[in-house]
Amino acid sequence: MLKVMGRWLATAIPIVLVASVLTFILTSFVPGDPARTILGINAPEAQVEALREQLGLDLPLPLQYWNWLTGVLHGDLGRSIVTWGKVSTELGSRLSVTLSLMSIGLVVVATFGVSLGLLSAIKGGVFGKVVDVLSLVGLAVPGFWLGLVLVAAFAVAIPIFPATGYIRFSDSPSGWAMSLALPIITLALTGTAGLAKQTRTSVMDELGKDYVRMLRARGLSERRVFLHVIRNAGAPIITVIGLLFIGLVSGAVLLETVFVLPGLGSLTVSAIKSHDIPLILGVTLVLSIVVVTVNLVVEICYALLNPRVRA
Amino acid sequence: MSTTTYRQRWVPRIVAIAAALALSVTGCSNDSTDTPPGGSTTSGTQAEKLTIAVTAPATGINPASVNTAFISFVLPAYEPLVYYGPGGVYEPALAKSWEMAAGNTAISLELRDDVKFSDGTPVNAAAVKASLEYCASPDSRNALALRDLESIEITGDYSLTLKLKQSNPLAMNMVSQELGCGMIISPAGLADVENLTVDNPSAGAGPYMYDPTQSVPGDTYTYVARDDYYNPAKQHFETIVIKVIMESQAALNALVTGQVDMAIGDISTAQQAAGNSSINMTWRPTVWAGLNLIDRMGELNPAMGDVRVRQAINYAINREAISAAILGPFGVTTSSPSAEGHDGWTEAAQQYYNYDPEKAKALLAEAGYADGITIKVCTVAWGGLDILVTAITPMLAEVGITLDTLVTTDEKAYAEGAVNRQNSAVAVGYGSLPMFRMGTDLVLPDARPFNGFGTDDPGAMALFEELRVASPETAVEKAQALNTYLVENAWFAPVLFTPILLYSRPGIGGLDISGGRVTVSVIDLYLE
Numbered sequence: 001m002l003k004v005m006g007r008w009l010a011t012a013i014p015i016v017l018v019a020s021v022l023t024f025i026l027t028s029f030v031p032g033d034p035a036r037t038i039l040g041i042n043a044p045e046a047q048v049e050a051l052r053e054q055l056g057l058d059l060p061l062p063l064q065y066w067n068w069l070t071g072v073l074h075g076d077l078g079r080s081i082v083t084w085g086k087v088s089t090e091l092g093s094r095l096s097v098t099l100s101l102m103s104i105g106l107v108v109v110a111t112f113g114v115s116l117g118l119l120s121a122i123k124g125g126v127f128g129k130v131v132d133v134l135s136l137v138g139l140a141v142p143g144f145w146l147g148l149v150l151v152a153a154f155a156v157a158i159p160i161f162p163a164t165g166y167i168r169f170s171d172s173p174s175g176w177a178m179s180l181a182l183p184i185i186t187l188a189l190t191g192t193a194g195l196a197k198q199t200r201t202s203v204m205d206e207l208g209k210d211y212v213r214m215l216r217a218r219g220l221s222e223r224r225v226f227l228h229v230i231r232n233a234g235a236p237i238i239t240v241i242g243l244l245f246i247g248l249v250s251g252a253v254l255l256e257t258v259f260v261l262p263g264l265g266s267l268t269v270s271a272i273k274s275h276d277i278p279l280i281l282g283v284t285l286v287l288s289i290v291v292v293t294v295n296l297v298v299e300i301c302y303a304l305l306n307p308r309v310r311a
Numbered sequence: 312m313s314t315t316t317y318r319q320r321w322v323p324r325i326v327a328i329a330a331a332l333a334l335s336v337t338g339c340s341n342d343s344t345d346t347p348p349g350g351s352t353t354s355g356t357q358a359e360k361l362t363i364a365v366t367a368p369a370t371g372i373n374p375a376s377v378n379t380a381f382i383s384f385v386l387p388a389y390e391p392l393v394y395y396g397p398g399g400v401y402e403p404a405l406a407k408s409w410e411m412a413a414g415n416t417a418i419s420l421e422l423r424d425d426v427k428f429s430d431g432t433p434v435n436a437a438a439v440k441a442s443l444e445y446c447a448s449p450d451s452r453n454a455l456a457l458r459d460l461e462s463i464e465i466t467g468d469y470s471l472t473l474k475l476k477q478s479n480p481l482a483m484n485m486v487s488q489e490l491g492c493g494m495i496i497s498p499a500g501l502a503d504v505e506n507l508t509v510d511n512p513s514a515g516a517g518p519y520m521y522d523p524t525q526s527v528p529g530d531t532y533t534y535v536a537r538d539d540y541y542n543p544a545k546q547h548f549e550t551i552v553i554k555v556i557m558e559s560q561a562a563l564n565a566l567v568t569g570q571v572d573m574a575i576g577d578i579s580t581a582q583q584a585a586g587n588s589s590i591n592m593t594w595r596p597t598v599w600a601g602l603n604l605i606d607r608m609g610e611l612n613p614a615m616g617d618v619r620v621r622q623a624i625n626y627a628i629n630r631e632a633i634s635a636a637i638l639g640p641f642g643v644t645t646s647s648p649s650a651e652g653h654d655g656w657t658e659a660a661q662q663y664y665n666y667d668p669e670k671a672k673a674l675l676a677e678a679g680y681a682d683g684i685t686i687k688v689c690t691v692a693w694g695g696l697d698i699l700v701t702a703i704t705p706m707l708a709e710v711g712i713t714l715d716t717l718v719t720t721d722e723k724a725y726a727e728g729a730v731n732r733q734n735s736a737v738a739v740g741y742g743s744l745p746m747f748r749m750g751t752d753l754v755l756p757d758a759r760p761f762n763g764f765g766t767d768d769p770g771a772m773a774l775f776e777e778l779r780v781a782s783p784e785t786a787v788e789k790a791q792a793l794n795t796y797l798v799e800n801a802w803f804a805p806v807l808f809t810p811i812l813l814y815s816r817p818g819i820g821g822l823d824i825s826g827g828r829v830t831v832s833v834i835d836l837y838l839e
Contacts, residue, residue: 031720031721031723031724032720032721032722032723032724033721033722033723036722036723036726037722038370038378038452039378039452040378040379040380043455044455044759045726045730045759047452047454047455050449051452079508080528082370082371083368083369083370083371083508083509083528083529084371084373084376084505084507084508085508085509085510085528086508086510089510089528090528090529093527093528094527094530148560151561151564152564155564155568156564156567156568159568162568162570163561163564163565163567163568163570164556164561164564164565164570165554165565165570257557257558257561258558258561259561260530260554260555260556260558260561260565262527262529262530262531266529266530266557267529267530269557270367270368270529270555270557273367274368274370
């Protein structure tokens with residue numbers, strides 16, 4: 001297991017660094033000038049230039065990045081150039097929202113997706129075809145569109161859930177659950193079918209292999225046979241779950257905007273709109289760490305399922 | 312057209328503010344210490360919570376650094392010296408009275424002596440002076456607001472005089488909330504300006520205090536009523552929450568389901584909101600959109616130096632067709648940059664150029680351009696300005712004017728296109744303001760970015776200077792004269808006024824918007 005951790009660490013740090021460098025470079029290509037955005041179109045050019053200097057935007061790009069990086073290494077993510085608030089504070093207040101959305105969404109998707117996939121693999125027939133059709137629908141329907149439809153149906157027309165907003169768990173557990181219900185249902189409806197299909201395919205593949213016939217020939221119960229099948233079919237399913245979680249990162253940007261959730265996704269949108277480079281880099285850093293951590297969890301799961309990975 | 316509330320039908324309500332505006336821009340003296348800012352509209356009861364939805368997060372809550380488009384985030388926590396109230400009338404706030412010197416060259420302020428900052432320290436002349444000096448310093452992003460300020464003289468513990476470098480009939484704006492600096496920061500706040508951010512409690516003397524523990528910067532801003540505020544009648548709610556909802560449909564959904572009490576709308580949801588009988592809609596045509604014919608001295612394109620060519624552009628535009636196509640029932644056509652309710656507006660100016668392509672052709676021929684001309688135009692791919700230019704282009708082509716259009720995609724390129732002398736016209740959206748303010752932005756030879764070629768028109772400048780020193784009795788007349796001159800000489804080719812749209816739940820009062828003040832102040836809102 002230590003080897004797994006070591007391999008992960010050796011790739012995780014470069015990945016996070018490269019992500020931040022790429023984000024910084026891409027951000028510099030975005031048309032516009034943060035100082036002009038802050039001061040508005042009417043501000044005289046001299047004032048805009050003065051603000052650029054004050055914010056360090058007149059420095060060469062490598063130096064700007066180096067200044068940010070050295071700050072990060074000292075635990076300082078800098079300040080938003082728009083609000084002058086601390087980036088770490090802004091990220092801290094929003095991380096829990098996004099993680100709640102993503103982790104609960106993933107649990108729901110994984111539970112329903114794997115269960116449906118197993119059922120369809122075992123039952124087959126019409127059930128399998130239904131899963132196939134639903135997975136295509138789930139892949140074809142955009143999450144943000146589905147979110148808007150769900151809001152129109154179950155918040156505006158039939159007021160069961162709140163249309164927008166987030167309630168902290170500490171303020172009201174039931175309110176927290178209600179505020180996350182529609183976003184998670186949206187995630188579940190768009191993500192479950194795909195996972196179910198992948199599960200069904202993997203299990204069907206395994207069920208068709210020689211070792212299954214051998215196990216049955218040896219008289220093992222179907223339950224024991226199925227456990228072997230699940231263990232071998234697990235790796236691709238876990239891969240898909242990992243990818244789903246990473247996909248939720250980008251999905252969160254749209255869903256948090258539609259449902260007005262104060263998470264990292266909506267923060268990303270407003271930071272990009274206002275050319276708030278420190279905030280954009282801060283979000284990138286946090287999300288990169290989340291992604292590489294998910295990769296670690298996936299690697300550990302692989303190792304638990306397959307002893308050869310641990311070697 | 313004026314403020315209109317929509318339920319089952321349109322109910323036009325003409326707001327007569329011309330007299331009030333005249334009072335506001337010149338030697339006004341007021342001493343009504345019992346009338347709170349916004350107090351004239353209060354129901355006298357304090358409700359629990361008000362939640363409003365806005366479309367963009369604050370650029371800060373420091374009065375000296377906030378972009379003035381985001382004053383609503385600052386005003387609940389920072390009391391201004393005078394309050395620019397609904398209808399464009401200045402009302403007492405920290406200053407219980409004031410007097411503008413003859414010629415509009417100095418303002419004397421008499422402060423209340425019973426006001427405390429949120430940290431308990433008194434608001435006195437020394438604190439006000441320090442706050443204004445900080446806002447005028449290079450550390451402030453709003454220093455431009457105080458560019459006419461020469462010195463501040465303390466004349467007593469609670470009185471001071473602001474001397475100006477030059478006459479300015481709108482100098483009261485400097486000490487109101489409108490330009491940021493008029494909202495006073497406590498000495499403790501000034502001692503630690505780095506922390507006047509959304510991460511920390513506010514340091515003002517306003518009716519509320521910004522509470523960072525109940526806020527999520529960029530999403531939710533919470534303001535809690537102060538117990539020690541000098542005028543509880545102005546605290547209409549125990550808590551005010553400003554919620555950022557970027558997506559217009561989501562904001563409307565939040566309003567319909569009762570999650571917010573008021574939302575700022577846009578044209579994409581206007582028809583839907585108008586058809587919903589469970590919400591109120593208030594709107595006012597305010598922002599004129601059209602072409603700013605900046606090359607009016609003919610420096611880049613000699614044809615543009617001929618007023619007949621610029622008038623031909625105006626006559627060639629079918630404003631009614633464009634307005635109906637883009638804004639439907641919420642569009643109002645105009646030839647004038649000054650909107651109804653503002654001092655420069657006249658009906659004749661608004662309707663000066665009717666659609667007359669034959670007249671446009673005749674004017675071009677008379678100017679010696681019967682074979683047509685090509686004009687370079689800069690526009691930007693947001694705010695509908697690109698669509699507007701697209702709509703205008705074939706109309707001008709019909710009379711022989713070809714537009715060579717540069718579409719920029721960001722503020723920087725757009726601002727450069729407006730001042731780099733490479734374009735004869737620029738598509739603009741500009742909120743109508745009192746005429747002196749518009750003259751400062753649009754007419755002065757050094758006004759940038761809106762006077763990109765630095766047009767120095769003696770006729771316009773003479774009228775501007777007359778307006779600068781106008782008495783209260785003649786201010787409106789002078790403003791109208793300047794606006795009429797700009798229209799007749801085709802400085803611009805305005806097409807339509809785009810509306811400010813507000814949606815609210817029934818029972819929310821204080822939503823009046825007027826030509827004098829086209830924004831709604833969150834502290835004016837109350838429960839009916």
